[in-house]
Amino acid sequence: MFGTSGIRGRIGDEVTCDLALSVGRALASDGYETVVVGRDARESGRMLADAAASGLRECGADVIRLGEAATPTVARSVGWFDAHAGLMVTASHNPAPDNGIKLWNPSGQAFGEGQREAISARVREEEYDLASWDELGEQDRRDDSTERHVTPTERHADALVEAAGSGDLDVVVDAGNGTGGVTAEALRRLGHEVQTLNDRPDGTFPARPSEPTAENCRALTEFVAASDADLGIAHDGDADRMRAVTESGEFVSGDLLLALFAREAAGPGDEVAVPVDTSLTVADLLESQGVSVSRTRVGDVYVAERATDPGVAFGGEPSGAWIWPDETLCPDGPLAACLLAELVSRQGSLDRLVGEVETYPLRRGNVEVAEKAEVMARVREEVLAEYDDVETLDGVRVGTDSGWFLVRASGTQPLVRVTAEARSEERADELFAEARQLVEAAR
Structure with a gap:
């Protein structure tokens, strides 16, 4: 269920x-x-x-x-x-x-x-x-303000203002016709100039699909690039996810954003919780400052569970779920937006921050299947027979000298997800094709 x-x-x-x-x-x-x-x-x-x-x-x-x-x-x-x-x-x-x-x-x-x-x-x-x-x-x-109490949304805004530092950026917030209006309110209270897109809640999502992907957020990226904005923010329908756009209009990959948040939140000896489909970029960046990566199953619930362990300073998923355990164990998109605005205010440019992080070719895709469990059982059997470096924490993850690939069933849709990463474009394409073929053969 x-x-x-x-x-x-x-x-x-x-x-x-x-x-x-x-x-x-x-x-x-x-x-x-x-x-x-x-x-x-x-x-x-x-x-x-x-x-x-x-x-x-x-x-x-x-x-x-x-x-x-x-x-x-x-x-x-x-x-x-x-x-x-x-x-x-x-x-x-x-x-x-x-x-x-x-x-x-x-x-x-x-x-x-x-x-x-x-x-x-x-x-x-x-x-x-x-x-x-x-x-x-x-x-x-408790959905209306009275003299007796403030609304929970107002209290959430108070918590965000307390958690994040002030700044004076020009920020564009695309709420995606969802319930993320608290982000704009908190950013304004923190001193930022805020423009909004799709800020009227409408569960039919008339402006764009709810998921804040690069393709779905093209209006945001074009608006930020054509304006004097310093930062773009995008939420999904319930604002537990947050994605970002640089001042030049680049939609920031989830792995890069995870790396930047983790580097800011963790110090020497700390751990960062990430799912098994996270890029090597994160581990490589954090290793230089003595921070280790702890892998979990894919899903913010599993990242949050690991974030309860002592020494875990931050947890995140490339899909846009970010967890600061000292604040809350729920992925909080508005909190992520406010902390990112604080970081950019101090550092001066999200484009520069993103450009400083070394990245590797990463491929992600989906295969529609009728019976996820049966397909994954056949894939697992084949992988265990053919490969040496195999992890089965969540799906099957195969490590090679030049990269890795992951095959796992979606937790919410009739899909098998395929991820591959390598040090070169050619090898990433080869690993992705190899993993996808495993799924196609098992359908």
Whole structure:
């Protein structure tokens, strides 16, 4: 039921109000007595959030409704409200027809594997502890400012201003019609001039697809290049991801951004948590300052789990999820935006910072498959028989003298992902073709 990034799927097919009701019932029945509930801008999120809240209350849990908010706002709010869990209705960077549910702990960390399985088991067995009529949970709405309290989004902005240094950049923020408006607010309060693109929340994502890739963010890169802006920022639909554009309009690769964030956050003797598909660029850059890299399975939940270990100063994924464990264990796109603006303010140019990092040819691609598990089992068998340097932490990763390749199943889509990297363009192409052929032969 849960993938690496929670529950995700097509509305009316994999994701329904019945499922949301069941997850709410399961959470409350498993002992989570107070639960924060939020949603992204998708219209389907309204009914799913209502259903989840009803299931929670039906089994005696109290519910704090945040309404429309960024995922990191909801994750942080669990601790702020002394709640026991958070439930975010979102499909993150997935297309508009999708939606989903992700669950959060008070630390800001997503539910771990054991927690997810406990909820899944209750849903499968319909094992719910329904409350009597006079013991139903209560509901408190926190999506409007009053004299009694500020909204969680306002509190999130306060936390960002406290965490990041001030500056005077010209920044363009492309919220992608998602819930990342807190980024622009915090940057302005930090002293930056901010222009926004696609800042009106709209879950149909009319301006561009939700995922902030180079292709999807061409309007941002062109706008930044044609203006006097110092920095461009892009979010996905729920603002847990953040990608960046240099002053010349270059869309910064996730591996480069990971390397820059990690170098800034970690010191000698520290570790940085990264997934197995991360470029060698990161390890090479960090080695020079005595920082080691600790590999995890792909997925921000696994990076966050490793970030709880002593000595891990930072965790990140090239897809755009960035975790500073001293702040929160949730990927916080707005926090990443504010800290990047601080870094560029001090260093003077993101183009220069990016240009100073040595990079290697890296290839990434996907193969559509009907049965991921069966395909991966055949690939694994073939790889273990043919290659010597093989890791199976997540999929199969093959090391060679000149580079490496990784074949792994997507956690959220019917895809097998292929990654290859080498010291030369020709060898990177060869390794990528070799890995892709393994998948094609196993289909």
